[in-house]
Structures are given as structure tokens and as C-alpha cells.
Amino acid sequence: MNTNVQTDWKVIAFRLKEEEYALPVQHVRSIEKMQPITRVPGTAHYVKGVINLRGVVTPIIDLRERFGFAPEPYGEQTRMIIVTLGDVEVGLIVDAANDVIDIPGASIEPPPEAIGAIEASYIYGVAKIEKRLLILLDLAKVLGQ
């Protein structure tokens, strides 16, 4: 993840619970609608299983459960954001994927002590764009065990 705060970020914004989160576009492969997931036994509770993503078997993480939120049934808006980090490729289930936003590097602030309900360690920073508050995720930490 880019550590130079001064560079501008292009991010994908998505909704989880009532909050808006963001991931840098360079880590995002694609955004997919929900499709059948094959459960993989013996994995962490937030790993929902694997899907067939155009011939590649891709693990799927439920981000709500990863952050310890209460699970919700998947709806019309539910999306899988396929992200890559190094040689790892996984899908993240989010409530809805919104849009692509440019964030000026200067507007990114370090995470406040307590933000929402998720542990600050997953968060790289927060940014306020117009009236929206975006929580920038640290993908390496999200994917860490």
C-alpha cells in the first residue's frame, strides 16, 4: 500500500453496515455480483468458501464477519470485490459497491482512536470528501490471518 500520504488516491468506495469504506483501485481486479459459493470446510468462519471466477477458483471473505459485524443475508446490492495483493487473490463480500473516487493525498488523516466498530488496525486512514467520510482499508491487514 502506498505510504506516501501526499500522492492522490483513486479508490473504490463500498458500503458495509452503514459506513463507507475504500480500497485503492490498483488492488481491485473486478466487482462481481453474488454467485454460488462452495463452502470450504475447516477454514476461518469469515471465509465463505470459493467461487468460480472465470475459471479461477477464488476464495471469498465476508468482510462483515471479518470485522466482527453481525452477518446479514445477501441482497440485490451485495457485491464481491475481487482484490489482489501480491500473489493472493480473494473476493470480499460487501453490502454494496458505490463508485470510484479520487482522494487528494492531503485529505487523508490517520485513523482516529475509535472509528465505527472495527478495529483501527485494519484502517490505513480516513478521508473526508465533500460530505462523505471514507474509511481507507489496509488490505494487507485485512487479508492477514
Add this chain to the structure above:
Amino acid sequence: MDMSQYLDIFIDESKEHLQTINERLLELEQTPGDMALVNEIFRSAHTLKGMPATMGFEDLANLTHQLENVLDGIRNQRLIVTPELLDVVFQAVDHLEAMIISIASGGDGKRDVGETVEQLKRIEQGEMPNKPTAGEQLPLEHTYGEFEYHVLQQAKDQGFSIYEIRVRLRKDCMLKAARVYMVFEQLNEAGEIVKSTPPADMLEEEKFDQEFLVTVVSKTPADELRMRLMSISEIDEVEIAAVTVDEPSAKSGEQDDPEPPVSTAIGQVAAAQAKAEAAEKLAAKQAGKTIRVNIERLDMLMNLFEELVVDRGRLEQISRDLNHPELTETVERMSRISSDLQTIILNMRMVPVETVFNRFPRMVRQLARELGKKVRLDIIGAETELDRTVIDEIGDPLVHLIRNALDHGIEAPDIRVACGKPEEGTVKLRAYHSGNHVFIEIEDDGAGISREKVLQKAIDRGIVSAEEAAHLTDQQVYGLIFSPGFSTADRISDISGRGVGLDVVKSTIQSLGGTVTVDSQPGKGSLFSIQLPLTLSIISVLLVQIAAETYAIPLSSIMETALVKKEDIFSAHNQPVIDFRGKVVPLVRLKDVFSVPNASDEGDAVAAVIVRKGEKLAALAVDSFIGQQEVVLKSLGNYLSSVFAISGATILGDGRVALIIDCNALVK
């Protein structure tokens, strides 16, 4: 200019050229007089020289330059091919290989090659390592192998005369090949050409200076032959000498050279027979045009194709539902075409094992010299094809097994003679297809494995207890050598026997979905047999249903399927077991192992898949069998690197993912 894009090509091509040089050098060692080989080596070395210079690898360029000079000397017959000379040349090639590998792994390709360069220089100046100098230019001359000798003898018996005809073309001759052709035509009219130096194909390609030598059997008098040949224009001189053939490998010709070129009768025969084959091979090589394709692209193609297969499945379903004749016809056609396409794509990933095998002759030669043993390596079935992914992994285990065979298997020459065996040991490397598997066998005619030694060591190392040892079959005892931390070599050598190895060989092969077994007869030799799946990416599975989930069990580990009545399930040590053909086999309920949600209770009978791991069995209880299918094996990705009892996944016809069960983890 950015060189990196050329670097890959450079490395690939250099490796290819080095491989050619290696192979041809080995052949040359067998048939030292074969100028076609020398020429081929020279061409490869020459091309190799040009590349590093432009890429800025000085050491590499220097060494290839010296190597080329020596080869040039051989080509111009200033130098004689001797094993000692070849040793230095091989050494140079080794350095080159090391440098290329260094460059490939991002290094600078620098290496201290001063000594080798110096040795090559000395050779080039005519100083033979351990051999008298061959200062003067070697004259063209013919030696006859057994085969040729017989031909000549027969011709003589039938009243033909045998001539050696030396033809010199004029220095300014423009159409050398054409003149050669005319000479050959004349001679063929008058009689039959038995041999030519340089060989005919080289003559045709104008790969000679001014002079060539042919041996002809004919009833035409020598003078008339001369007349005929001299009538061809641009011919400077024709010398004809009658030849008497006394015995195989006897030299003929007007000059009596005190030291014959290093060559053996057998080598010459082989050369004569090989020549025709070589010419054919060359033609085949030129005919088969190939392009380089990155393996990643093939993987991409494969993935895209699989998507197509999934959509094909849907289309088939839709066309069945709509029942529209034209649509049905079109979809059927598409299905046929796509299954042809599948065959082609899978075939593209297949590579002959030759690509792995071809480094072994060099290795065996070198090892045998180091160990002071005489070993012949026979390679059988090098054209057998395997999936690229398997090929990439199989090299190291094979290296180890071959080293093992040379070090521990084949005895020293004096011991072999004392045992009444031929002095030269044989290692056979054999590959062949059988069913859905490829077998690779390494067989040696060495000392074999000593049951007592293996057992003693296994007991010493605590691998088995003395009581257990007494009950083991020979097979089981031999199997012990694959145990971790086992080595039976009396002395630790540099080649093998460092105590690591055979267990690594076994685990590598198992990770490829294969097995390795060993059989041995004391005093007669050992046979290591590796069984590998034809491809890693496509396997046959039995699809089974557990509640709402579908799992795949590889057919390779299935013994059979059975329906077990509820009353036939017993309990032993709190573990459910069944009686399978008189054997007590543990029953593993997959719904428990995989904690399948909403699993129903068992009915009156349980569907069980009997699987095997070596000698051990287990019965996997499932809800129902769906059927057998060929599936594409996929990894679960790097995020889920190790999941218990799951070896991977596959994509089913409806696009869903099914997990593949790793039976080895379930059989205890």
C-alpha cells in the same frame, strides 16, 4: 536501450545451444571422426558467441570465443578429438551453463574462467592434455567399420574392384555442390559409392574445402573412372587408389599414418548406420516448425476455455429446454468443436520427457568418471509426453535416483568383473505410458539392495523396531530407504548418501500425485519405478454427494465403491469399522470430517468409497454417488494454502466449484 526484453530470449536460446553442444559432444565422443557433429557443435558455439558479446557479458563471450577456436581446430582437422580434450571442452560448457544460470537468476554472469580459457588456448595451439601433439594436418583418409567392411568384402567376392578416389576441385570452383553431384552421378553410374568423407550431406551443403574422398566399388577400370571424372569441369585433380580390405577398421590408402585417429570399429558402424537416420532427423527437424509460447499464456487459454465449457453446459441445457431443432443442431456442433479444442489445448501443454532426460547422459558420464566406474546409460521412450507442470518438477527426483544408482547401485569395475558381470554397468532410464499414467523407471544392473543392511540401519536409526523388522516383506524393507534420515552408503560420498534425498524424492513425487516403488534382487540390480499422472491438471474423479454439497474423489485412490448395511457397521475402539473382504477397514463419515451443514442421518445402507493409501484402506461414507467425470484440477489459491483433507478444487459443468478430497489425509 532496454535489454531486459531480449534477455529472456537470450537465456532461452543460450540454453538450447548449450543443450545441443552437450548432446553432440557426447555423440562425438562415441564417433570422434564425425565431422557433421563437429560442424553442428561449431555452429551452436558460434551463435552462442555472438549473443553475449552484444549483451555485454564479457566472461561468457571470452570463453565461448576460445571454445569456438578449439572447435574450429577440430573442424579443420588440426586437432584430434580425445577424451582428454573433450574433458576440457565439457568443463568449458559447464562454466557456460553456470554463467547462463547466473544471468537468468539476475546475476551478472561473471565467473572465474581463466584456467579453462588457458587450457583451451593451449589445446588450440596444439598442446594436447596428456596426449602427444598432432602437429601436422591430418590427411583425408578412410577407416572402415565392420558393416562397411562386409559390404566391401562382398563386393570383392562378386568381382568388383574397390577404389578410394580423391577428388580435388579447382580453387575458384563456384558450384561445389553441383560438381560433387556430378561426381557422385558418374560414380553411381559406374558402380556404387560406399563411403565419402566428408559425408554426402555435408558435401551437398558445400561444407568442405577443395578436396573430398569417396570409396567406390565398381567393375570399371580405374583409368576409365578417372577419365569420366576429369571430364567434369572445375575438377582439378582425381587420384584413384585400389584398396584391399583385410579386416575391419583396417586403414587403407597410400599414406601410412603411425597413429590412427582415435576411433573404434563399433563407433564407425554406428556412425554409418546413424548417418541415414541423422539425415532423416535433420529433415524432420526442419519440417517441424515451432514457436515459443509462454506457459502463462497457455494457462490463460486453458482458463478461458474452461469458461467456454461452462457456458457450453448452459447452452446445452437451454437448447434442450427450448427444443428448437436448429438451435439444438448448432449447439451440438459447437460441443463437438469445443471438445476437439480441449484435446488440442491439453496436448499443447504436453512436453516429451526428453527435455528432462537429455541432461542425464552428461551427468552420468561425468559421475562415472568421478567415481571411477564404467557406466552406460540407456534411455528408452524419451518421446513419452507429460504435462508441462509435471516435467518441471520431475527433474530433481530423477537426478537423485540416477546418482543413487551410480553411486550405490553400480559396483566398481574390478568388483563387477569378480562377480562375473561385464565391466561396464548399465543404467536404464525408461519412460512409457500405461493407462492414465506415465511410468518412469530407473533400472541398474548393480549390487542391488541388501535386506540385512537396510534393516540394520533402519533399526539403528529407530525407524523400525527389531521385532517389527522380522515380519517385514522384502518390498517393505526396500521401502524403508525412502524413510527420512536414511542412508545405506558405507561411506558418505559427495554424490549421494548424505542422508537426505530419497525421502525428498518420495515426497516430491507424492506431491505430484504419483508414487515411487523400488524392487531389487541382490547381486542383480535394482529397479525404481515412478508412477505419475498423465497430467496434473486433468484427473478422473468420482463425484459424490454429501447433503447439499458435492465433492470429488480422485479415481486413482479409489479401490471400489460399496453399499454397507447398517448392521454391518461395527465399532472398534470407538471407531466405526466395516468388514471389507475379510479386512477390518475404518469407516470415515465425511459429513463429520467436513462438518457438512444439514446432514441427514444415515438410512439402512451407507454408500461407501473404499480408498487406499499404500497398503492401508479406509471407507469414506457419503450420501450418494453422482458419477465419474474428468475434471480440471485447480488450486484453492494462495490465500487458502492448506486445508485439511482437501487437495484442490474443480469446476463442474454447471459452473459450480467442487472440492477434491485428499484421501491420503483420511487414511491413517
